Structure formats: C-alpha cells, structure tokens
Amino acid sequence: MPRTRYDEGWKEAIKAFFPQFMTFFFPDIAQHIDFSKQVEFLDKELSRISRRGLGRRRADTLVKVSLRDGGERWILVHVEIQGYPQEEFSRRMFIYNYRIFDRYGRNVVSLAVLTDEDEGFRPGAYRFALGGFRLEMEYPVVKLLDYRDRLEELEGSENPFSVVVMAQLRSQETRGRVRERYAWKLRLTRMLYERGYSRDEVLGLYRFIDMVMTLPEELEEEYH
Template sequence: MPVLTYVYEDAGTSRYTDHDQLFKELIHTFFAEFLELFFPEVHKYIDFSAIRPLSEEVFTDLLGGESRRADIVIEATLKGEETILIIHVEPQSYYQANFHERMYLYFSLLYNKYRKPILPIAVFTYDKNYNEKNEFSMSFPFFHVLSFQFLTLTLRKLRWRDFIHSNNPVAAALLCKMGFTEAKRVEVKKEFLRMLVRMQLDPARQRLIYGFLKGI
C-alpha cells in the first residue's frame, strides 16, 4: 500500500489542517477507490497488485525558500505491459498563485531522481472556487520551450447529490468538501451517515471515514 507522508509545521505558521492529514490518510487507505471514483480512465490502466510506495520525497521550494514533501508518490505498472510510471498526488488546501509552477518543480525533481514517466495529480480541497491553472508553460516570441500539464480535481465544484448513492468510501468522505450551501448542511450530514451505514466498513476504516464528519 502507498506510504503516507505528513508535513508538520509550527501551529502559528501552518497552513495545514487536521482535514489535510485525514485526506492524506484517506488516499493512502483507498488509493484504488480514489482513482476509480475521480479518474476512471487512469484506474482502468493501473495494475493495483503491483503498486509500490516510494521513499519520502523532501524538496526545497526554490520560490518560497521552504522545504516541502511531495505528499503521495507511488510507483505503478500498467496492466498487461511492462511500463512503470510514478503517480504523484498533491492535495492543496489553500490558494497559491504559483501552485502550477510548484507542480512542475516536483515533476522535474521526481523525474530527475527516477527517470520514469510521471503522472501528476492535484486535488484542491479548499472551500472557495478559484480558476486554477493546470499548466505551466515557457515560451518566447521566437520559440515555445515547454507545456507541462497535470490532472486536477476541484472538490468544491462537484455536486454532492451526484455521489450519495455511491458505495465508494472516498465519495462519502469527501462530501464535506463538495459544493453545498449552508442551508443544505444538515441534509449532507444525514446522507453522509446513510452512506457510512450502508457500506458496512470494518471498524478502522469506518473511523477514518467518520473523521470527515467534522468538515460538514
């Protein structure tokens, strides 16, 4: 199973929350279910019997002068092929204007280390809608140098009602970050609990999913 890596910072300066840590544990526990729910085209090509967690990746953010960890980095194999790729999932809980550039830096550093194809995925979990960039490019009037793109998932832009009949534990957990109004908060909580009861998860996984109730 994939290894989960947390970033710990001083309470006074940290932008990371309890929900961030829960989210990372969720992806760690339900990696296949996460891809199946939100990136089915990726899921159908991955051989989940052959995934392997990679060592903790600590990089220096050259723009901010901070050390950062690539949150989830997994080596995987495509079904029926010998192709090995690296899947990098990066949750982002706050708006950052240069986030697309940071994703490119992570991509470059990971490729420099492993020299394997890399699939980057960004998951935006904050409560406001922004027009996030999913591409970092560099060009001149006389030459286009590069266009780097990554997959994105903006939970706030999803309609929670589209997921309440799902038996996927990730759908239940992330209802709390989907788009709903204050008037619908109680209704969302009720649907969350119905989903949790219906899934009949083992106690450990049920506790993990139940931890997201505080976000509703």
C-alpha cells in the same frame, strides 16, 4: 480547522483508499494501473524533495504503481491536494514533476485535487515559450466545488471518496452553523454503516469526517 489536521485527513484517506481515489477522481489514468500489484507510498522521499526551496508540504502524496500494459513496469503518481488559490501553483507542479523524475528516472504523472472555494482558481498547465523553444506540461485537475450540484450522485455512489467529497463540501457550507454541521456529520457517519463498508473502511472514513467537520467541544461530546 488547523491546516495540519486537514492535510492529515486527505493524506490518510488517499493512503487507505488509493485505488478508489484514482477510479473516483481520475478514471482515465486508473484504467492503466494494475491494482492487483502492491503500490508503494514514497512520501518520505517526496518530503525531502519538497524541502529543497519549495517549503514544507503535508498534503502531497507520491505513489509507485505498476501498469497493466506490461511495457513500462512502473511509474510514479504525484498527487497534490491544494486548499487555497496560489498564483505559482502550476509552476510548483512542474518543479515537483521534474525533481521526482530526476530522482527516480521514471515517468511521473502529476494530479491535482483543488479543495478551495475560489471558482476562478482553475490551473491545469505550466507553459513557457521563447523563439523556437516551447515547454508545456498539462496535468489533470479535479475541483471539488464542481460536485456541489452532484450531491444526489454522491449519495448514490459506493466509492468511499464520495463520502470524502460530501464531508469536505458540507464542512465548507456549514462554516459558522454548528448545529447544521452536527446534523450532517451524524448523517454522513450513519451512511458509512448503511453502505455496508468493512470495519477498516468505516474507521478510515470516520476519521476523515471527524478531522474535517470539527465541532465545538459540547457538540463533539454529543456526537461521540
């Protein structure tokens, strides 16, 4: 699947279901966010920040959110979807974090969702120390591979991102086995209606499934 379609799929899903994304993957942080207040997506600004020596990134998302505690009125949540192992990933996360902080003067929470298939790629912190100087940034990480043994839990969940995770995992597992992928694509699509999602939710999730679980032309015609 072309990288642009993959990135677009995740970006659109996060934008369409941001509260559900946070409660599904990062509940400890979600409980501090006031989702009754409008969130603001700042992806255009993030794109300008990332172009300064970090290369083009399509799957990043920057969101302005309000907090429940009434103290600090709002913070920024930076979400990175990473589809392949990268040695400098934690360094990049740190650079993004401080650049966003420098741009807005607000605290930034950095989060990562790893969609790659490398069991050994599990970043989670950027550290540097020398003499009495110490710098450390830890950030929450979700590894989709860890859901492979939780499919029953995913099928029983009403959260839209359970469908997103199943589509991602089944897409990886059925690579090169198009008939099996076709069967799973149909099953996941039917699940959207069985769960009673709204029309907008069905359309948003259908689009993600269609982007991630690509099929040969003849099977795509049969599917549609």
